[in-house]
Structure formats: structure tokens, C-alpha cells
Amino acid sequence: QQQVKQSPQSLIVQKGGISIINCAYENTAFDYFPWYQQFPGKGPALLIAIRPDVSEKKEGRFTISFNKSAKQFSLHIMDSQPGDSATYFCAAIESGYALNFGKGTSLLVTP
């Protein structure tokens, strides 16, 4: 069964806008939450990640917000650009290696 639920499935944002992708999980043993970015024809690549003892992590225009009590985390892309158009996957790890992926969000940033 899908251990990490991701929404929305697709998202269209205007250039300069904020893109928000949400994920939820049930397994409280998860201890690492990475986000991956995938362009067409390429493999996923690590974008940003957070541990559950931190509520927010920011790297450039990308921010992860983490709510441990609600078992939810989200990716915010500020000032979205057409080059950000890709599929984004949230994931969660237990025991150090097994990535449990969400189903992905296809983001389109329009000029």
C-alpha cells in the first residue's frame, strides 16, 4: 500500500507564483523526508530533505515545512520559474535506506 500520500497529482502555477505540494504519512518510524525532482527522460534527483526534529528547512527558493504531530510535510517553491516544471516526489525513509515515494506531482509553471 502507498505509505506516503501526495497531492495534488498535477499543478499549474504562473511564473512568479508559489507552488505548494503536500504529503502525508502514517508510519511514525519514518525518520527522514526527502523531496526528489524528476525531469522528463531523467531519473529522480534529490532536491531537499528534512528530519522530523526540524519544522522547516529552506534552500534557495525551496522550503520544506514539517508538521510532526499531523504527520504531514509540504514543499513550497517560491517565485516559481518555467525551469521548475517537472515532477516532484516526496518520500520517507525508515531504517536508513528504503525510500517510500509518493505518487508524484506534475508541476507546470507557465510564463
Place this chain on the structure above:
Amino acid sequence: DAGVIQSPRHEVTEMGQEVTLRCKPISGHNSLFWYRQTMMRGLELLIYFNNNVPIDDSGMPEDRFSAKMPNASFSTLKIQPSEPRDSAVYFCASSWFSGGTGDTQYFGPGTRLTVL
């Protein structure tokens, strides 16, 4: 560094044929993963090797699938016999597993398999 290398990039075969996918991990990495990506099921872990030893193969769908890692520089995923439902993109990823959580997995470009 060339990154994770996979071959072939595309494979079209007929049902019943044997398919072999190949992966060369990043030099120095000690962990290797095979994933399968489909529209219906998303990205699924098939098998995980650490120091060339299979650690977790619980994601391998059935006996038709097998994976080997004869050395630190090479791994194969074999499907015999192949079926149309095996059509997917297969990714290989590698990482340096330090024993903790959060080691970055680096993905290859994938092999798009189509079984007719």
C-alpha cells in the same frame, strides 16, 4: 563523475523473451537499488544491495525477476519470461551507506522497457 550508468536506455521485446537490464553505480558507492516506475504504482523499490549482497528483495514482484551484483561496479536485473505488465521504467540508484539515515541516492537515467 559520469553518475549512475544504465543500459539499454530503451528496450522493446516480445512477451516470453528474456530481458536483462544493466547498471554501473557511481564509483565508491557501496549500496545499489533497483526501482520500477509506472503510472499506476509510481516508484517502487525492487531490491537493495549493500556491499554486493542482496539485503532486501521483498519488492521483487515474482520469481520471474532476479537481480545480481557480481562486483561493486556492476549489477543486472533480469526478467524471464517477460510479460506485458512488466512494461515500465526501471531505475538503478546508488549511494554511500554510512549506517545512518539520509544517505543520498543517485539515480540513473532509467531503462524504458516495453513488452509487447
